[in-house]
Amino acid sequence: MATQPILSVEGISLSFGGLKVLSEVSFQVNPGEIFAIIGPNGAGKTSILNCIGGFYRPSAGRIFFGGEDITRTSPDRRAARGLARTFQNIALFRGMTVLDNIKLGAHAHLRTGLLSALMYWGPAHREEMALRERVEHEVIDFLEIEPIRKQAVGSLAYGLQKRVELARALAMEPKVLLMDEPVAGMNAEETEDMARFVLDIKEERDVTIVLIEHDMNVIMDISDRVMVVNFGQKIAEGTPDEVQHHPEVIKAYLGEKKG
Amino acid sequence: MRMGDFKQTYAADEAVFRSGTVRFWLVVLLLALAAFPFMVGPYLLYMANLTGVAIIAAVGLNILTGAAGQISLGHAAFVGIGAYTSAILTTKLGLPFLVCLPLSGLSAAFFGIIVGAPSMRMKGLYLCIATLAAQVIFDFIFVHWTSVTGGIRGINVPSAELFGYKLDTEFKMYFVTIPIMIAAITAARNLFRTRVGRAFIAIRDRDISAELMGINLFQYKLYAFAASSFYAGVAGCLQVYLLRIVTPEHFPLHESIRYLAMIIVGGLGSVLGSIFGAIFMTMVPEALQSGLAMFQGMDDKLMSYLFPLQTVVFGLLIVAFLVFEPHGLAEMWRRVKNYFRLWPFEH
Ligand SMILES: Nc1ncnc2c1ncn2[C@@H]1O[C@H](COP(=O)(O)OP(=O)(O)OP(=O)(O)O)[C@@H](O)[C@H]1O
Ligand SMILES: [Mg+2]
Secondary structure, eight states: OOSOOSEEEEEEEEEETTEEEEEEEEEEEOTTOEEEEEOSTTSSHHHHHHHHHTSSOOSEEEEEETTEEOTTOOHHHHHHHTEEEEOSSOOOOTTSBHHHHHHHHTGGGOOOOHHHHHHOOHHHHHHHHHHHHHIIIIIIHHHTOGGGTTSBGGGSOHHHHHHHHHHHHHHTOOSEEEEESTTTTOOHHHHHHHHHHHHHHHHHHOOEEEEEOSOHHHHHHHOSEEEEEETTEEEEEEOHHHHHTOHHHIIIIIHHHHO | OOOTTOOSSHHHHHOSSOSHHHHHHHHHHHHHHHHHHHHSOHHHHHHHHHHHHHHHHHHHHIIIIIISOOOOSOHHHHHHHHHHHHHHHHHHHOOOHHHHHHHHHHHHHHHHHHHHGGGGTOOHHHHHHHHHHHHHHHHHHHHHOHHHHOGGGOEEOOOEEETTEEEOSHHHHHHHHHHHHHHHHHHHHHHTTSHHHHHHHHHHHOHHHHHHTTOOHHHHHHHHHHHHHHHHHHHHHHHHHHHSEEOGGGSOHHHHHHHHHHHHHHOTTOHHHHHHHHHHHHHHHHHHHHHHHTTTTSOHHHHHHHHHHHHHHHHHHHHHHHHHOTTHHHHHHHHHHHHHHHTTSOO
């Protein structure tokens, strides 16, 4: 691909106290692809997403998003520029309904300030109505969650909560979607639904996806390229097929799992 | 899903008062509020006015503490700032009521933003202590900056004037207090229909993912402090014109705690809950007082035991709510409503 990468991570390192969590991890994600990150438990996968999202500050290295250096940008500004995220341990706002959680995703695209919010005249009212329409058509319909939109998220089954989290991320209208173990803990049917949604998002919405997953079937089925990390280091990168047969990977990851 | 009132459009679904029934009862309530002053004496009107002021203050605190999750032990101080602002502006500069009202809100909001600034670095208990410090400092200023605040003797204030019309009775003040209260409630309801209100709740529920959602935590915490103390300042202004005097005794720490108790008893994060809580916490002490008055004339020894009982009952109520009904009166009300929606058909 001749195009410029949409996301480029250059030699990031991260440690907590004496514990080195990431050492000089570099990779590039091309526009429109599904890029998977795999590796054993504690390898540092979530930490990589946290660095990209701005929740962790790497001690070295730089991160470029759409060609711009975002290494020092605050998490909320990164989100506003088009980085969305779903979490390994669901991080929905439990005091709110499904609908409000999804609307929250659109926060950075809305303009209403404190004063007009209190008045709720003209622009604020129109903005909320337009938001509701958009969220209904582009997110709720798409993810097939119409029946639960008024329910409190806390009362939903685990698989549905994961779907609502994806809905909230989609409402952010992201350019890049970071997904941390989207099918973990799901049954076969839920997993299949989720995999289909991820593929649809990539194909219909022009969204680039960075995905962490332990489920190898899902990885093999949907990802374009895979990066393998172990002990905070990148040990391989390539197509799912290449990676699966990479000797280092079999030794470090697949081998360990089977053995 | 309720089949009774299926929403045709998203706009109708987004409306605050969704069904005809709700709108009907709202009109009934407004009419009752309008008729009330013509049917009762000055004491009950005085109580109604004080309750109206408490509701405004409680709605404000619930924005900050209930919705945005930033516990404040300094709310009474902000009411005090509003009260002193009004008192000083009227007596020293002769500014009219209608000018003092927004200025009181704004000056309280200004100090609210200053007190809220540490919230960038502090959370939970630490922030709570910072607001407690603010309470103590402002209390100190009210008492000791005698040349401006009149010290412990306070400032006497002439009655408010509106378009040349003197608001010198409880009856007349009622028609100012209650509309302002309704406006304050409406504004708070509006707030929670927009991105700003949602951002507050997001910060309370999970501040880290709120930030990853594009919410600037510091900006929104300051918004919450500003809005909350603006409400407090407006309440303070009204209180001054009701009592015609302001002294430091009106804004001690336990008044701040009383505001917290209002929103806990009423329901954290619920506008309706702030209303219930403010009514409850204004009425119950009165009821206890008149209950005790029945024992008046009995021997003094007994009275000396009964009097502190008031505080005990008060404390027990708060604890009981925290333990048995953490979502407060608002949640009890919701259950009663649900029961009657299906009534008389059993489910
Ligand atoms: N905030 C933190 N403080 C201290 N140590 C941390 C922190 N976050 C992560 N770590 C450590 O960094 C290492 C990598 O964690 P990370 O969550 O990135 O792994 P992971 O690859 O996502 O694992 P899993 O597959 O179990 O989700 C672990 O040893 C973890 O204990
Ligand atoms: Mg992880």
